[in-house]
Amino acid sequence: MKQDPATTASKRMGSHPHFLTTIIDLPTPATEIAEDLLQLDGSPVIDYTHFSLALSRSRKFARWVGWNIDGAHMQLLPRTGINFTTDPRIPAEDQAGNDLYANNRLDRGHLARRADLTWGPDTEAAQANKDSFTFTNITPQMEDFNQSRQAGIWGRLENALYEDVEIDDLRASVFAGPVLRDEDQRYRGYQLPSEYWKIILFEQDGLLTARAFLLTQNLDQLQVLMALDEFRVYQVTVTEVEERTGLVFPGSVHDADDLVLNQSGARSPIGETSEIAW
Secondary structure, rough: OOOOOHHEEEOOOOOOOOOOOOOOOOOOEOOHHHHHHOOOOOEEEEEEOOEEEEEEOOOOOOOEEEEEEEEHHHHOOOOOOOOOEEOOOHHHHHOHHHHHHHHOEEEEEEEEOOOHOEEEEHHHHHHHHHHHHHHHHEEEEEEEOOOOOOHHHHHOOEEEEEEEOOOOOHHEEEEEEEEOOOOOOOOOOEEEOOEEEEEEEEOOOOEEEEEEEEEEOOHHHHHHOOOOOHHHEEOOOOHHHHHHHHOOHHHHHHOOOOOOOOOOOOOOOOHHHHHHHO
């Protein structure tokens, strides 16, 4: 008998706090954000294959997405034939769907990277591949987003980590999401985020390291063609991410954020992945 997709999806294993040697709990929201999170089966955490997220009911985008990467068991799977889809467990009116993206220059941008999720046994990797195209894991990005030099760095952060750092067991955990502000630009009944954040966690010789990044995206291209270099990637602290998002990360993540950044003046954006301080 064919399984109901909602029932099948509800049994999937999401982001796991014990994936690394150090326990990494999920972020907790400030009170006003907590009240805005969609509840599924009494929980604000929605699980998919290899990733979990919390969804803003007012904005219809994820507040955060958390996922695990098992580089030793990664599979290169095609995206051919996989369509973007709403989550059948969640009311359609609580998700930003095709009505936002049709007939404009907005791309459907993955928060949890598809390439990060396709690991494990064949059926598991294939399900993660499909799950990554759920609209709850998608946010609007300008069509030039992935072509710009700075945004290209954003998409290569995890790759740069694996290229530059000897990671224990080739395993990493990531949190990411949009910065949702009251003043975000309105379009088709939605407010479009103009900044994104990401925190990458990995272990070297059993010691956890956390590195945080912020992407500032100019969305004025919906009205006026702007230069591609309006995209900027900055290396920031976990505390700065908290201040921008209203999320609180566990003590283990703060303890692992040992990078000392220059806070006294203007900081330069990252121009090449070689400039990242791991």
